[in-house]
Amino acid sequence: MPEHLQSHCEDDSEKGNGRMRRFLFGNLLIFLLISMAINLTFAKQRDEGIRTDISVCPSGKIIHRCASGEAKARSKNGSFWCQYEIGHVSDEVRELLDFKLLENDQLRFTMERAPGSDVHISNSGIVAFVNMRNHYNNEVTISFYSKHGRYIYSETFYGAFLFGFSPKGEKFGVGTPAYLYVVSLPNGCTEAFEKGFQFDISEDGQLLAVASPNRVKVYFQRELLWEIETGLFYARKIKISCNNERLAVIDKKHLQVYSLADGHLVFVHTLRGKESYRGLVFDRSRILSGVHHRQNGLSWGILRAFNQEGEVIFEKGQSAKEYQTFNHRNQKGKFSSKYEQIPWPFVPFDQIHTVWNFYEQHMGGWGAEWSYLHQGLDIITPIGEPTFAVAGGIVKCVLTLGGPYYWRIAISKEQTAGRSKGWLYAHLIENTIQFDVGDTVQIHDYLGDIIQWHEDWGHIHFVEIQDSGLVWQYDDDEWGISYNPLLSLEPDTDFFPPIIENVFISSKFGFCLNETSIYLNPDSLYGDIDIIARIKDYVGYSEWEQPAFETYYWVKKMPEGELVFRRTLGQILNHSYDFYESEHYEPYATLLYKRDEFLIPSSWMDVQRRYYHILTNNNGDSLAELSEKDLAFSTTDYSDGDYRIFVEASDEYGNSSVDSMDVKFRNGIVGVMCPQEVGAMDFHLARNYPNPFNSHTTISFQLPKRLFVDLSVYNVVGQLMETLVDQEMPPGFHCVEWNGSDYSSGVYLYRITAGEYSATGKCLLLE
Numbered sequence: 001m002p003e004h005l006q007s008h009c010e011d012d013s014e015k016g017n018g019r020m021r022r023f024l025f026g027n028l029l030i031f032l033l034i035s036m037a038i039n040l041t042f043a044k045q046r047d048e049g050i051r052t053d054i055s056v057c058p059s060g061k062i063i064h065r066c067a068s069g070e071a072k073a074r075s076k077n078g079s080f081w082c083q084y085e086i087g088h089v090s091d092e093v094r095e096l097l098d099f100k101l102l103e104n105d106q107l108r109f110t111m112e113r114a115p116g117s118d119v120h121i122s123n124s125g126i127v128a129f130v131n132m133r134n135h136y137n138n139e140v141t142i143s144f145y146s147k148h149g150r151y152i153y154s155e156t157f158y159g160a161f162l163f164g165f166s167p168k169g170e171k172f173g174v175g176t177p178a179y180l181y182v183v184s185l186p187n188g189c190t191e192a193f194e195k196g197f198q199f200d201i202s203e204d205g206q207l208l209a210v211a212s213p214n215r216v217k218v219y220f221q222r223e224l225l226w227e228i229e230t231g232l233f234y235a236r237k238i239k240i241s242c243n244n245e246r247l248a249v250i251d252k253k254h255l256q257v258y259s260l261a262d263g264h265l266v267f268v269h270t271l272r273g274k275e276s277y278r279g280l281v282f283d284r285s286r287i288l289s290g291v292h293h294r295q296n297g298l299s300w301g302i303l304r305a306f307n308q309e310g311e312v313i314f315e316k317g318q319s320a321k322e323y324q325t326f327n328h329r330n331q332k333g334k335f336s337s338k339y340e341q342i343p344w345p346f347v348p349f350d351q352i353h354t355v356w357n358f359y360e361q362h363m364g365g366w367g368a369e370w371s372y373l374h375q376g377l378d379i380i381t382p383i384g385e386p387t388f389a390v391a392g393g394i395v396k397c398v399l400t401l402g403g404p405y406y407w408r409i410a411i412s413k414e415q416t417a418g419r420s421k422g423w424l425y426a427h428l429i430e431n432t433i434q435f436d437v438g439d440t441v442q443i444h445d446y447l448g449d450i451i452q453w454h455e456d457w458g459h460i461h462f463v464e465i466q467d468s469g470l471v472w473q474y475d476d477d478e479w480g481i482s483y484n485p486l487l488s489l490e491p492d493t494d495f496f497p498p499i500i501e502n503v504f505i506s507s508k509f510g511f512c513l514n515e516t517s518i519y520l521n522p523d524s525l526y527g528d529i530d531i532i533a534r535i536k537d538y539v540g541y542s543e544w545e546q547p548a549f550e551t552y553y554w555v556k557k558m559p560e561g562e563l564v565f566r567r568t569l570g571q572i573l574n575h576s577y578d579f580y581e582s583e584h585y586e587p588y589a590t591l592l593y594k595r596d597e598f599l600i601p602s603s604w605m606d607v608q609r610r611y612y613h614i615l616t617n618n619n620g621d622s623l624a625e626l627s628e629k630d631l632a633f634s635t636t637d638y639s640d641g642d643y644r645i646f647v648e649a650s651d652e653y654g655n656s657s658v659d660s661m662d663v664k665f666r667n668g669i670v671g672v673m674c675p676q677e678v679g680a681m682d683f684h685l686a687r688n689y690p691n692p693f694n695s696h697t698t699i700s701f702q703l704p705k706r707l708f709v710d711l712s713v714y715n716v717v718g719q720l721m722e723t724l725v726d727q728e729m730p731p732g733f734h735c736v737e738w739n740g741s742d743y744s745s746g747v748y749l750y751r752i753t754a755g756e757y758s759a760t761g762k763c764l765l766l767e
Contacts (some may be wrong), residue, residue, distance in 0.1 A: 019718035035331055052172040053078055053530050056301035057431040058321035059448075060278030060292025073119040073404055078148065079103060080197075084114060086455050090365070090604035091357055091378055092115050092135045094405070094453065099449075101127060101147065101540055109149030113469055116143060117746040118403030118695065122169025126152070126185060129404040130163075136585040137371050140402055142174070144185055152190035152450075157181065161399045161474040166201035173208075175474050180210055193219065197471065198235045202242040207260070209247055211235035216249060218260065226263040230256055234437050234471055237280035239287075244308065248287050250277035252438055255289055257310065266309025275302075278436065279641045286313065292434075297325045299434060299446075321432075323386060326444040336639070339483065341490040342390040345462060346381060346423065349388070349444070352493050352540035355457055359484040359602070360573040361547055362611055363592040365603030371595050372585035375577060376424075376463035377485045380542075383452040387425055387460060390489075392442045395435045404430055405451055410465060411441050419468040421482055427451050427463035464488075484549070486539065486652045497655035498537035498548045500647060503599070503612065508661040509533055509645060510599065510612065512630035513698075514735065517596040523664040526689045527698045528632035528735040529617045532594045533570075535649045536608075547611040548649035549573050549591075558642040559663065567648075573623045583592040591629055592618050619732075634733040635665045636686035636700045675757045685752055685759035688738075692764040695741040699724070699750055699761070706729045713738060714749045721748065727752075740765045 053065045063251045064078040071081035074237045078369040080103050087095030096114035100107060102123060117131030125147025130140060140160045144152040151649050163177025179192040196210035196218060208219040213233050218240065232251040239248045246266070247258040255277060271277065272290065279290020283305070291302040300320035301309040307313050324347065343349035357363070357378035364371040368695055393413040407430045412422030428448040435441055450458035459746075464482040472479070486492055503510035510532035511520045520529065535548040547668045551570030556563055571592050594612040595601055602609040618624075650656040667689045684702040691697060699711065709724035722741060724736045737748070745767045751760045 028071045036055070054281065054283060054288065054303070056279060056319065058299045058301050058432055059431055060276070060290040060301045060318050061431045062281050062288060062290040062303070063431065064281030074123055075121040075123045075125070075169075076167075076237060077123045079123065080108075080121045082119055082127070085685070086453075087113075088603075088605060089454050089703040090363070091374060091461060092132050092401075092406075092457075094132075095729045099192055101125070101149070103147065108147050109145075110147070116141075116616065118259060120163060120165060120172075120378060120403055120407045122165035122172075123167055124169035126165070126169045128163075128172055129164070130406075132402055132406075135401070142172070144172070144183075144188075146186070148243065152186045153183070155181075155183060155188070159474055161401060162199065162689045164199070164201075166205050167203045168205060171197075171201050171205050173201065175199065180631055182208065191222065193217075198238045200238050200240045204242050207240050207242055207529065209238050209240040211238045212251060216247065216258075216761055218247060218263075226258075226260070228258055228263055232256065236277060236385065236436050237639055239280050239282055239283040246282070246287070246308065248280055248282070250289065252276045252436065253330040255280075255287075255306075257287060257306075257308075266308070267306075267311075269306065269310060274328060276436070276439075294434060297322055298325060323434075323446040324388075324445075325390075339432060339487045339504075340391070342423075342442070342488045343388075344379075344489055345387050345390050345447075345460065346379070346385060347388070350491060352489075352491060354544075355486075355539035355546065356380045357544070358539070358545050358573065359463070360575065360592065361487065362589055362595075362601050363604060364595065364601030368595060368597040368600055370586065371589045371593070371601045373589045373592070375481045378459050378461055378463050380457050380459050381450045383450065383456075383458045384429070385450045385458060387428060387447045387450060389441050389443055389445045389447055390423055392440075392445075393422060395437050395439045395441060396420075396467070396470070396471070397474075397763065398433060398436050399474065400430070402480075405453070407433065407451075408437065409433060410467075412472075415470070417468070417470050418465060421466045422472075422636050424463055424465045424600075426459070427453060427459060444471040446497065482579045483576055484652065486549075487574065492540070492653050494538070494651055494653040495538050495655065495719075495754075496538060496651075497657040498535050498649035498651055499645060500649055500657055500659040501534045501536065503534045508659060509647065510594070511663070512594075514616075515629055517598060519598065522661065524666045525635050525663050526665070527632050527636060528668045528700060530594070530617070530632055531647075531650070533613050533615060533647045535611055535613055537649070539649050539651075544607055545609040545611075547573060548613060549652040550650040551613050551615055552650075553615045554646050555646045556646070557638075558644050561644075564638060564643070567646075568620050569618055570613060570647075572620055572622050575620065587626055588624060591624055612651075630734075632702060632733065632735070634702070634735075635685070636667050636669060636689065637684070637702070638665055639669055639732070640665050640667060683754065683757040683759075685761060687761060688750065688763045692766045693740070694766055696737060696739055697763055697765075698735050698737050699735065700735040701754075701759075702733050703731050703754060705755075708755075710753045711736060712751055713740075714751065716747050718748065725752075 056062050064076050074081035082101050084096040084099040087097045094117040099111040099114040103108050114132040118130040120128040127145045129143045131711045138159050141156045143154040157174050159177045160174050163175050170185050174181045180195050183190045196212040198211040200209050210217045216228045235249050237250050246261040249256050253271045256265045274295050276292050281288040287306040289304045302315050305314035344353050357374045361374040363374050393411040394415040396412045397410045407428050408426035410422045410424045412420045412421040429451045433448040453459050466480040502508050513528050514528040536545040550572045552567050554567040555565035594614050599612045617628045644660050646660045648658045686700040687700045689699045707729045709725045712723045713721045748763050
């Protein structure tokens, strides 16, 4: 346990209890009055035999009761359900162990380890396991199994955000930014249709309805049957029934029902006031709608039934839930010089919460072969914790990336078809989500509850994203990541500076030849080197170790203490990315951090972690470019001797630590002027190192500007042995390795020509 956690005092659990009791009592009275009014109204309606297993949740979503309250996931008809234990987890991947599928209370099959992180179950018991292991590449692989545990089929989709079985379970739809794919089971045949916001498949599997802006397309098998102009820009739900020959579609305020015989509109029902449509189901000859009403701290669902002609034949208030409300006035986000200041998304809003994973945190667990950056902020919460909006705006998306555990909502301050920014809240319980696309949200509005992620806790993935359109879809090459949310969350009461640890047991920092795993002894540094520092930090009182938010380094000549390399930015974990996908997950990880067989990053569930910051892969600015991997600290620009390297690490709150280490440069160079003396734009050819050498030596040079470079090796009589460089190169320091293993021992000359500059060096090859 970190020392700063031991000094943390427990929060005052009684704070605000009186205010809470008054809040609950007041809303209870309101709820009782509303319930009485609703029940009097409903008593006048006619119950035409609505199935008792169908109900509506407080958010207005229609649900089917399950045979067991212990279900982790279930079919829509409630007949099939599953149980499992949660093993290892990461930000988007869970290990499901001891999986059991049951039909009512009868065990159908078991798996020691499920082939996915999430589960869809059809009404016929077919199980679709959603594998998120390659989510960094926008991949989701879905594997289908029969209710007896027999493997059927697997397929990988990219950028998927829409999923669902047909009523009988013989077909499965997957929506992506490119197409709507329909998988036929058990043969595994996949067909592609025009994409849309919502889709539905009829009872017999022959009809497909796809809702897109202002229209619905109906397909019979592969052929287009009807194209219906609905005028509904964003359909929240769509249902198609071959038994009833009807198509039903809802948006926020409208229910429209069409005839499949001729495509004409049969009836429209429009809501008033604070009611909104959230659910839609065909129940025999009836059309059931789920209506959400939200007011004065109460969220309740209403189940309303229509006959084929549009008459309301039954209405019932099914369930209600209280939620905290807050005064929106005088709580608008404040702006610093650059970043909007926002409250935390959980109560209390003015208190720092437990941060699990940092923005651009280096995450591994796969040894030296692979790692990636975490592009967001993960906050640990209790399971079922209410989540609140950190800023007002318009809901731009409500979707899942895989299954029940991947639901999220994004809210933008702008209602524009152009590019805008908004806060993303991921891993909410679907049936608790209070809003849908197009709804208006105010700061501190209750959004929904956090789903269980680990056995003991849940978490939210929180970050500002940017996209274009009135509706945001996942992975359309626009879902960009803006900046580190900790720069906005207020308060960030962190008073403990980062801790700089030893990279190796006997070495405070690590030194390797640029972009290699050749580590050098600190008293024998040569050539172009990467400087590595192991740093850990904590956000507030969280016990999970984080990387340093900002790093700097500088070099002094010893013993005089003369500054020979000015204080330079290593990295700042606040880079923006134009879109959220694997091109930024993996390659940029080794730009910011060292990863090899000697310095292996830790995994997600390690409380104590290993972050090996590379300080020298930056040209001094706050941008991250992959070309900067070629950058390094050039020891050949300094004369041999004693130096002291300093490293400073800071957190986002401004707390900082400084540490240093004494080293020796050994390049065989005497009297070389440092860059500050020579001038940043001078041309310079350094002496090769090592010299003499056996097979391999490194030649370094500096260019004042972009030039065409010819670097060649000659024997002592002037014969060309090998050309090492023959191309245009950018300004800065460069190093090139010559492999002389094919040549005999002796003296060789290397000559560089770069524009109007030229220079020659001499080296000795020994076998």
